[in-house]
Amino acid sequence: MATTTAPTTSSVSSTDPTNVIVETRNLGKIYRDFWGRKKVNALKALDIEVRKGEIFGLLGPNGSGKSTTIKLMLGLLFPTSGRAFVFGKDATDVAKNERIGYLPEESYLYKFLNAEETLDFYGRLFDMPASVRRERTEQLIQMVGLQRARRRQLKEYSKGMTRRIGLAQALINEPEFLVLDEPTTGLDPIGTREMKDLILRLRDQGKTILLCSHQLADVQDVCDRVAILHQGELKELGRVDSLLKVQDVTQIHARGLDEKTKQEIKDLIARSNGEMLRMDNPTTTMEELFLDIVRESDQRPGRRGSGA
Amino acid sequence: MRLSPDQFWTYFEWLFNQYALIQGFLLVVVLAILGFVIGFVVALLKHGPTEGFLQVSKLIRELFVVDIPATSTRRVIAIARLAIKEAIRKKVLVVVAVFVVAIMFAGWYLDPQAQYPARLYISFVLTTTNYMVILLGLFLSCFSLPGDIKSKIIYTIVTKPVRPTEIFLGRVLGFTAVGTLILLLLGTMSYLFVVRGVDHTHEAMEISADGRSGVTTLQQFHTHTFTLDDLGEGKTNETKGHSHVVTKVGDKIVVGPTTGDLEARVPIYGSLRFTGRDGEENTGLNVGYMSEYQKYIEGDSLSSAIWTFKGLNASSFGSELNYDMTISAFRTYKGDIVTPVGGEVIFRSIDGSVESERYPFKVKEFQIDQRSISLMGMKGFRKGEPVSNLDFFKDIAPDGNFEVMIRCKDKSQYLGMAAADLYFRANTLPFWWNFIKGYISIWLQMVIVICFGVMFSTFLSGPVAIIATVSIIVLGFFGFFVDDIVKGTNQGGGPIESLIRIPIQSGSGTELDLGNKTLETSIRIVDKSLLICVQTLSRAIPNFIQLGTADFVAYGVNLFGGLLSRHLTICVGYFLMTGIISYFFLKTREMAA
Ligand SMILES: Nc1ncnc2c1ncn2[C@@H]1O[C@H](COP(=O)(O)OP(=O)(O)OP(=O)(O)O)[C@@H](O)[C@H]1O
Ligand SMILES: [Mg+2]
Numbered sequence: 088m089a090t091t092t093a094p095t096t097s098s099v100s101s102t103d104p105t106n107v108i109v110e111t112r113n114l115g116k117i118y119r120d121f122w123g124r125k126k127v128n129a130l131k132a133l134d135i136e137v138r139k140g141e142i143f144g145l146l147g148p149n150g151s152g153k154s155t156t157i158k159l160m161l162g163l164l165f166p167t168s169g170r171a172f173v174f175g176k177d178a179t180d181v182a183k184n185e186r187i188g189y190l191p192e193e194s195y196l197y198k199f200l201n202a203e204e205t206l207d208f209y210g211r212l213f214d215m216p217a218s219v220r221r222e223r224t225e226q227l228i229q230m231v232g233l234q235r236a237r238r239r240q241l242k243e244y245s246k247g248m249t250r251r252i253g254l255a256q257a258l259i260n261e262p263e264f265l266v267l268d269e270p271t272t273g274l275d276p277i278g279t280r281e282m283k284d285l286i287l288r289l290r291d292q293g294k295t296i297l298l299c300s301h302q303l304a305d306v307q308d309v310c311d312r313v314a315i316l317h318q319g320e321l322k323e324l325g326r327v328d329s330l331l332k333v334q335d336v337t338q339i340h341a342r343g344l345d346e347k348t349k350q351e352i353k354d355l356i357a358r359s360n361g362e363m364l365r366m367d368n369p370t371t372t373m374e375e376l377f378l379d380i381v382r383e384s385d386q387r388p389g390r391r392g393s394g395a
Numbered sequence: 396m397r398l399s400p401d402q403f404w405t406y407f408e409w410l411f412n413q414y415a416l417i418q419g420f421l422l423v424v425v426l427a428i429l430g431f432v433i434g435f436v437v438a439l440l441k442h443g444p445t446e447g448f449l450q451v452s453k454l455i456r457e458l459f460v461v462d463i464p465a466t467s468t469r470r471v472i473a474i475a476r477l478a479i480k481e482a483i484r485k486k487v488l489v490v491v492a493v494f495v496v497a498i499m500f501a502g503w504y505l506d507p508q509a510q511y512p513a514r515l516y517i518s519f520v521l522t523t524t525n526y527m528v529i530l531l532g533l534f535l536s537c538f539s540l541p542g543d544i545k546s547k548i549i550y551t552i553v554t555k556p557v558r559p560t561e562i563f564l565g566r567v568l569g570f571t572a573v574g575t576l577i578l579l580l581l582g583t584m585s586y587l588f589v590v591r592g593v594d595h596t597h598e599a600m601e602i603s604a605d606g607r608s609g610v611t612t613l614q615q616f617h618t619h620t621f622t623l624d625d626l627g628e629g630k631t632n633e634t635k636g637h638s639h640v641v642t643k644v645g646d647k648i649v650v651g652p653t654t655g656d657l658e659a660r661v662p663i664y665g666s667l668r669f670t671g672r673d674g675e676e677n678t679g680l681n682v683g684y685m686s687e688y689q690k691y692i693e694g695d696s697l698s699s700a701i702w703t704f705k706g707l708n709a710s711s712f713g714s715e716l717n718y719d720m721t722i723s724a725f726r727t728y729k730g731d732i733v734t735p736v737g738g739e740v741i742f743r744s745i746d747g748s749v750e751s752e753r754y755p756f757k758v759k760e761f762q763i764d765q766r767s768i769s770l771m772g773m774k775g776f777r778k779g780e781p782v783s784n785l786d787f788f789k790d791i792a793p794d795g796n797f798e799v800m801i802r803c804k805d806k807s808q809y810l811g812m813a814a815a816d817l818y819f820r821a822n823t824l825p826f827w828w829n830f831i832k833g834y835i836s837i838w839l840q841m842v843i844v845i846c847f848g849v850m851f852s853t854f855l856s857g858p859v860a861i862i863a864t865v866s867i868i869v870l871g872f873f874g875f876f877v878d879d880i881v882k883g884t885n886q887g888g889g890p891i892e893s894l895i896r897i898p899i900q901s902g903s904g905t906e907l908d909l910g911n912k913t914l915e916t917s918i919r920i921v922d923k924s925l926l927i928c929v930q931t932l933s934r935a936i937p938n939f940i941q942l943g944t945a946d947f948v949a950y951g952v953n954l955f956g957g958l959l960s961r962h963l964t965i966c967v968g969y970f971l972m973t974g975i976i977s978y979f980f981l982k983t984r985e986m987a988a
Contacts, residue, residue, distance in 0.1 A: 211473030
């Protein structure tokens with residue numbers, strides 16, 4: 088049984104156990120119907136680690152198992168195989184929730200409460216005394232910009248407003264570890280920018296963030312490391328910058344080469360009918376990488392060899 | 396209204412002498428074993444034997460070691476508050492409106508010419524309230540949790556440090572609070588409805604020449620006659636379950652408000668034994684065609700029914716000893732149908748040395764025969780010698796203990812009675828207090844329904860949880876069947892014996908004969924233990940007929956504290972049981988599946 092994560096090109100050391108916030112070992116989930124018959128194999132043998140202080144992105148097309156992974160980590164689902172550990176404890180342990188904030192894929196909140204009541208309610212669930220609840224509520228309403236809608240019932244909220252109160256709810260306990268399931272859906276461009284800035288700010292405060300998305304731009308902008316899932320399988324895992332390097336293309340930018348060497352290189356390229364423009368590894372876009380993976384995995388199942 | 400002897404057991408009698416505590420304990424044991432086995436089988440299928448066993452043990456350990464200690468009052472109250480808000484914002488107060496409409500219709504349709512209007516009104520409001528509140532509890536409790544699961548709001552709850560215990564406690568508490576509020580409103584309205592419904596007075600009319608007696612005007616379909624004493628004070632006769640105080644004020648005769656219809660008599664019950672025709676102890680006769688509730692004594696013989704009363708307090712009686720009888724007669728000879736069967740009542744001291752005179756009575760079938768004797772200057776016998784100056788509490792019941800003996804006078808006729816058929820009426824308590832106790836009883840039933848509703852909603856969808864809870868309520872009505880089987884009053888033996896009887900075609904009337912005594916005995920033992928298990932399990936289902944106490948209030952009998960505490964204990968038992976079952980379902984349920 089695999090006890091360590093798959094090899095990565097990452098520079099962060101994985102040897103220190105206190106640095107690991109989430110660890111999944113051979114994590115798998117099969118959804119079954121009432122009679123125990125298999126419906127969907129949503130996640131297959133996932134091995135990842137989320138490390139302290141990073142923004143980790145789970146990426147993948149619709150139905151690839153991102154939300155399933157998150158629910159397994161939160162104990163909302165029980166794994167069919169393998170295990171998930173959060174803060175070194177089993178994912179089903181309730182005590183870990185003290186240090187976690189979770190924004191679900193849609194904001195599942197009581198529609199008959201208003202923003203203040205919602206935050207107060209969730210504050211009580213953390214056993215926070217009234218004064219702390221009041222302070223946090225005030226702070227969070229300011230932060231997500233719902234000052235003017237604070238006394239309106241959530242059923243009157245627009246999609247973006249619902250998302251904001253959902254985020255506020257996830258932050259009520261000042262969590263060390265924040266799990267965001269598609270944080271930017273439903274937000275306008277400004278809202279999206281604010282959300283990303285907020286995520287970066289939270290990271291800078293030392294929090295660890297796990298987010299999943301299929302908005303590639305989100306991931307490109309904010310994530311330190313990403314895992315790419317497709318049909319429940321891990322396809323890529325690594326730092327965003329290294330994943331986006333195209334390995335079979337060389338780009339050379341050089342300084343201080345003498346003319347002779349330059350000429351040799353040029354000759355070399357000319358001999359092979361090439362034309363030198365610059366010399367280095369170019370980066371691709373997230374979108375291209377993503378499309379590549381989807382295209383490839385239809386022919387070749389399993390982990391991609393190149394990216395890791 | 397007929398009380399069964401179990402209804403006037405005191406609380407501790409019920410708990411210890413009647414084995415309630417032991418039965419409760421047995422239930423816990425049987426449920427625990429059953430739960431463990433089921434849990435183990437499920438875990439076995441999922442994880443294999445060793446892991447399965449570990450999983451189940453871990454689950455049980457966590458309940459006591461982790462989750463109960465970590466349960467926080469603030470979280471429970473948060474969830475309860477939310478349940479209350481939800482109920483109010485979803486407009487449960489509609490129930491109150493429906494009740495108001497029901498009462499208004501009742502005002503038109505309840506028979507105003509009924510024999511006992513107060514009884515009718517009280518029964519109506521109590522029954523209506525009971526059904527409404529049970530329905531309310533049912534709908535509140537069955538839909539809430541499945542609603543949260545369906546709308547996935549539960550995701551944001553269980554990813555907070557919320558314990559399964561808190562989800563159960565909070566919901567039960569919240570719905571109970573809502574139910575209590577509604578019950579308070581309905582109770583106040585019911586009280587006003589009853590009090591104002593029976594309230595009336597009359598004018599004096601047709602006063603006799605000496606001004607001492609007369610007839611009242613017709614009000615609410617009845618009149619009274621009345622007599623006055625020298626001081627100008629008196630009472631009307633009793634009609635429709637009440638009478639009025641009549642006083643002479645100056646020249647005018649004033650008829651006061653009703654008395655006797657809204658009260659709570661405090662009955663004091665004794666234990667009953669029988670003696671046969673020659674005075675020997677027996678268990679009373681069965682006359683066959685009637686219910687077995689009452690036992691019979693034979694006329695014109697020494698056959699008697701003897702009640703033993705303990706601890707009557709002189710201070711709860713005035714100058715008279717009031718007692719009520721509901722004795723019935725069985726005639727083996729129908730010569731004179733019109734004259735009721737007669738009997739006599741004798742009071743005597745425990746040692747039998749002092750006896751009162753014989754007080755004759757005629758059986759009043761299907762009625763409460765309200766009688767009284769004077770406490771001082773009683774006629775009777777001391778050591779067989781006639782005396783005429785007995786003081787009841789000094790001579791017959793010096794420490795409050797005494798016996799009452801009933802004999803049947805008429806040859807070839809029989810008198811039937813059960814322990815509850817003769818009781819003393821100490822003082823009466825205010826009606827409102829009895830009314831409140833009736834409502835507490837309804838409240839307990841509501842809490843039980845809420846507990847079961849919440850329990851079923853932890854693993855079933857809303858509508859299915861409703862069906863399950865209703866099934867439990869209905870099943871509870873049949874609980875006594877199991878009791879009959881266990882007591883062995885049915886024929887043909889238990890499940891295994893019956894199974895054996897089928898192939899060997901043995902009739903259920905005969906003894907099982909397999910030619911092997913050991914085998915037969917062991918079959919009986921296994922059968923008996925199986926039946927005891929079934930009986931014990933049947934106690935996991937509440938019997939709402941036994942829990943109903945509307946009759947006490949309607950018939951003006953003080954609802955005993957012992958009975959109410961017993962129901963409270965049962966309620967707490969169900970609360971614990973459903974709580975633990977809910978815990979395991981919540982703990983093992985995949986909220987996002
Ligand atoms: N409760 C469920 N019962 C059965 N199948 C499910 C359930 N939830 C998810 N699935 C299936 O599991 C697979 C993975 O779903 P999941 O929600 O994890 O995808 P996702 O990556 O979050 O997709 P999206 O980007 O659309 O949110 C899908 O095929 C989905 O149909
Ligand atoms: Mg998703």
